[in-house]
Amino acid sequence: MTILEKSIIRFHNVKFGYGISSSILNNVNIDIKQGGFYFLTGKSGAGKTSLLKLMYIGNRITDGNLFMFDKDVDSYSRNEIALIRQNISVVFQDYKLLKHLNVFDNLALPLRIKGDSEETIVRKVTQIVKWVGLKQYIDSYPDILSGGQQQRLSIARSVITNPKIILADEPTGSVDEVSAKKIFSLFEQLHKRGTTIIMATHNENLVKSKNYPKLVIENNSVFLEK
Amino acid sequence: MSSSVIKLENNSFSKFIPLLIGFMVFLSVLFISVAHIVDEIGSKWTDGINNSMTVQIIPDANLDSEQNDDIISRTITILNQHYGVQDVNLMPNDKVIEMLLPWFGGGLRNVEFPIPRIIDVKLIDDLQIDTVSLKAQLGQISDNIIIDDFSDWRDRVNSIVNTINGLVYTIVLLIIISCMIISVTLTRALMLMNVKTLNMLMLMGAMDSFIAKEFVSYALSVVIKSSLCGFFVALLSINSILYFNNFDFELHFYDWLLIFGVIPVVVILSFLVSIITVKLTLIKRFFNIEF
Numbered sequence: 001m002t003i004l005e006k007s008i009i010r011f012h013n014v015k016f017g018y019g020i021s022s023s024i025l026n027n028v029n030i031d032i033k034q035g036g037f038y039f040l041t042g043k044s045g046a047g048k049t050s051l052l053k054l055m056y057i058g059n060r061i062t063d064g065n066l067f068m069f070d071k072d073v074d075s076y077s078r079n080e081i082a083l084i085r086q087n088i089s090v091v092f093q094d095y096k097l098l099k100h101l102n103v104f105d106n107l108a109l110p111l112r113i114k115g116d117s118e119e120t121i122v123r124k125v126t127q128i129v130k131w132v133g134l135k136q137y138i139d140s141y142p143d144i145l146s147g148g149q150q151q152r153l154s155i156a157r158s159v160i161t162n163p164k165i166i167l168a169d170e171p172t173g174s175v176d177e178v179s180a181k182k183i184f185s186l187f188e189q190l191h192k193r194g195t196t197i198i199m200a201t202h203n204e205n206l207v208k209s210k211n212y213p214k215l216v217i218e219n220n221s222v223f224l225e226k
Numbered sequence: 227m228s229s230s231v232i233k234l235e236n237n238s239f240s241k242f243i244p245l246l247i248g249f250m251v252f253l254s255v256l257f258i259s260v261a262h263i264v265d266e267i268g269s270k271w272t273d274g275i276n277n278s279m280t281v282q283i284i285p286d287a288n289l290d291s292e293q294n295d296d297i298i299s300r301t302i303t304i305l306n307q308h309y310g311v312q313d314v315n316l317m318p319n320d321k322v323i324e325m326l327l328p329w330f331g332g333g334l335r336n337v338e339f340p341i342p343r344i345i346d347v348k349l350i351d352d353l354q355i356d357t358v359s360l361k362a363q364l365g366q367i368s369d370n371i372i373i374d375d376f377s378d379w380r381d382r383v384n385s386i387v388n389t390i391n392g393l394v395y396t397i398v399l400l401i402i403i404s405c406m407i408i409s410v411t412l413t414r415a416l417m418l419m420n421v422k423t424l425n426m427l428m429l430m431g432a433m434d435s436f437i438a439k440e441f442v443s444y445a446l447s448v449v450i451k452s453s454l455c456g457f458f459v460a461l462l463s464i465n466s467i468l469y470f471n472n473f474d475f476e477l478h479f480y481d482w483l484l485i486f487g488v489i490p491v492v493v494i495l496s497f498l499v500s501i502i503t504v505k506l507t508l509i510k511r512f513f514n515i516e517f
Contacts, residue, residue, distance in 0.1 A: 053515070056429060056515075057513070058429065058513070058514075058515035058516075059513060059514065059515070060513045078434065078512060079433055079434075081512075082428075082431045082432065082433045082434075083431060084431070085428070085429060085430065085431030086430065086431030087431075088431075089430075090429060092517070096422070096426065096517060098232075098422065098423055098426060100233060100235050101232070101233060105233065108231075109231075109232065109426070109427075109430065110430045110431075112231045112232075113427065113430050113431060113432040113436060114431075
């Protein structure tokens with residue numbers, strides 16, 4: 001079995017809603033392959049964010065089975081789920097940077113959670129700020145960075161732990177065209193390194209210009225378009 | 227003390243909480259000290275009358291002085307022979323008159339008045355004397371012999387001291403419970419103020435123990451600092467009060483231990499309630515990460 005044939009996230013008859021009667025996602029059956037790059041599309045409010053949230057186990061499914069790393073999520077302990085989350089990074093449209101921490105501390109946070117030594121943290125942070133072109137801002141606070149820089153910082157934070165999966169929720173939605181291209185190229189570099197990427201986007205041109213499979217959400221259901 | 231790596235944010239509310247905790251500890255220390263001072267006052271009052279009693283013999287007007295003297299000497303003999311009695315002293319008449327002067331005035335020396343004879347009885351330390359049998363024996367000599375072992379007075383003093391102590395320790399307990407409630411409020415407020423950080427920590431896969439350590443160590447550092455401030459201000463206040471009012475009181479090692487004990491009690495209980503608060507919040511939020 002090649003890497004791309006191995007399933008990393010699998011939804012089996014999954015239902016999800018916020019109340020008893022509410023149903024945002026119904027009967028979802030999708031298979032995310034390890035090392036794949038997927039676009040996630042659908043109208044606003046279709047449930048893209050909810051689907052991503054289920055993938056980072058930020059919410060529990062209402063019904064069905066969700067398999068992550070070959071095991072049903074329900075069978076994982078809380079600590080195991082925390083460890084799974086360490087292997088999944090999320091990039092948000094509005095960056096979700098911690099404004100009271102400077103660039104260094106924002107980037108160091110996931111490493112500190114993993115328990116890396118301060119020496120390793122300094123080395124990794126120094127490397128990654130160079131990669132995203134923010135070396136000169138290492139002591140600055142996120143507020144003084146432009147939208148594109150904040151998004152690059154957010155991507156840097158999400159990849160610094162070398163996660164197996166990156167979930168990106170409209171990562172280019174708040175930045176200009178030039179920054180969007182730079183940001184997308186960062187995702188492609190990560191994909192080439194073997195990271196599984198699922199990117200929710202409204203940008204039809206971007207989706208059409210790339211030959212990646214598409215997860216489409218329509219009428220509370222999700223299907224895969226190759 | 228705080229080894230936080232995530233630099234938690236706080237606001238004016240959480241800045242006000244240390245003052246509140248400091249004040250609570252200040253009150254606790256003050257109240258415990260008051261309890262000890264009351265204890266000491268009670269002891270001083272009762273120490274003077276412990277292991278002693280008086281026997282009062284009212285002269286019988288129907289008997290002559292020889293007969294009255296005979297009653298006195300027989301009483302002294304019985305007292306000397308009674309188990310638990312160490313020493314018996316007949317108080318001179320002049321001294322008795324002196325004691326009565328405040329009540330009867332200077333004219334007492336010049337009037338014919340049946341002055342009672344008082345026998346001061348010293349008892350062997352820590353030995354319970356059988357006053358019932360003594361009363362019965364003395365009753366056979368005369369009906370005018372009264373024994374006063376100060377037990378009523380002692381009981382009343384002890385009862386007052388115990389009531390004050392009970393009240394004070396109840397207040398201290400309530401204050402400590404208030405400190406716990408404040409610690410819970412502080413921890414919850416911290417988690418609410420840093421909800422974005424909290425969600426980010428959970429999203430990044432932080433274990434409960436990591437998150438708890440961050441929030442609890444912050445809350446605990448606030449509690450320790452403010453407790454110490456409250457404690458030292460209280461010590462200063464107590465010493466000032468005792469010094470400027472010339473109170474002759476001394477707090478013993480055990481008293482100091484109890485007073486110092488306020489801080490570890492507050493800190494340990496705060497630690498426990500904070501950790502429980504964090505864990506309960508994490509249980510609720512673990513599968514409900516909202517941004």
